[in-house]
Amino acid sequence: MADEVEQKVRTDEREGPLGYRELLARPGVRPWLLVTLAAKLPVAMAPLALVFLVRESAGGYTLGAVLGGAYVVGEVVGAPLLGARLHGAGLRRELAVGLAVGAVAFAGLAFCSAAPPLVTAALAFLAGAAPAAHAGGLRALLVAAVPEQAVARALSVETTLTQGIWAVAPALVAFLSLGAAPGAPLGLAACCALLAALGVRRLPRESSPETAEQHPAAGDPKTAGAAPSRARALAAGWPVYLTSAAAMALLATAELVLPALLQSRGLPIGWSGPLLAAFSASSVLGGLVYGTRQWPGGARAQSLVLLVAMAVFVALAAVLPGLAGIAVALLLAGAFKSGVMVTRNLSLRERVPSDMLAAGYSVMYAVQGVGYSLTASLAALVLAHAEPAAAVLSGAALTLLLTLVSALAERRPRTA
Structure with a gap:
């Protein structure tokens, strides 16, 4: 056999x-x-x-x-x-x-x-x-x-x-x-x-x-025996969970602040629906393109680079003029979104034992919800005291901060 x-x-x-x-x-x-x-x-x-x-x-x-x-x-x-x-x-x-x-x-x-x-x-x-x-x-x-x-x-x-x-x-x-x-x-x-x-x-x-x-993380008996506990094994994926929260911070920023951003520019807020649909369609295309070839660097490095790129383009939506500027920024941000999702799933496979992948993915799913909810609260707070563009930039800044923390954590050697 x-x-x-x-x-x-x-x-x-x-x-x-x-x-x-x-x-x-x-x-x-x-x-x-x-x-x-x-x-x-x-x-x-x-x-x-x-x-x-x-x-x-x-x-x-x-x-x-x-x-x-x-x-x-x-x-x-x-x-x-x-x-x-x-x-x-x-x-x-x-x-x-x-x-x-x-x-x-x-x-x-x-x-x-x-x-x-x-x-x-x-x-x-x-x-x-x-x-x-x-x-x-x-x-x-x-x-x-x-x-x-x-x-x-x-x-x-x-x-x-x-x-x-x-x-x-x-x-x-x-x-x-x-x-x-x-x-x-x-x-x-x-x-x-x-x-x-x-x-x-x-x-x-x-x-x-x-x-x-x-x-690569197959759970052979030796590896399984070395794991102190399931909770500790799941916790080993926390840098990846953090990138998930960062990605959802961007998504919440794009979805929740867009109507206010359009109104502040004197544009019809009815454009928010088509723009978000285009954002999702661009993400669909980006996911198909990502899967067509092997990209340079490992999954963790790719995830961080793609997340930074997505954050930059979401931030550009706050500064580029007119409807066309917002549309281009969201289309480009959406193109990187699927790559972020795929690479963080691949990264988790490298940090969590294979027999606990389902649990690890579930924890990551929960963290996404937390990231979205916290960013929604941050956006509401900023919108109450500043322009919508500031709320967009705050969401992008939060994403970059979480990405930096995750990148620094990835550089630290993991203990057995």
């Missing part, structure tokens, strides 16, 4: 990186795409869907914001707590249970819009918390389904899919809420989560032999 694995590894190395067509032909990859689509669409729809659900109620948009906050808090709490359970043979079972509970919570929200606010807030929290580990678990299953030299391209496919989902979700929510019923988007979210729960059980159980053999 060992000879067969070694021969397969040599064959893969001779063939070089898989193209997108060959990657999609790998066993388990296409089912993974379908399951991921069903699992991520509810997440992308939920915050706006909750606003549309209650906008005509007594609480109005204020209650919608509260429900959206409860959902995000559920994600932040659920991702690390449930993600720590994602390892070994029980990974797919845990994912399926979490998605199924999330489906029930989404269905409850869809049919209980007139319930007391505390009930709807509890359901929103549960809808965010129960399936929150799916991002880390599904990414770990994807990495396990492809050989080592195809991991970067596979993660590019995941990033492209994610950006595509986030680009269409707002329009889908508005169409269903206004054209069908206020609870229709949440009903669709419940159906998607349930389909994902059923589909995840059919995904491959374990990594293929050649994948496990090639993994």
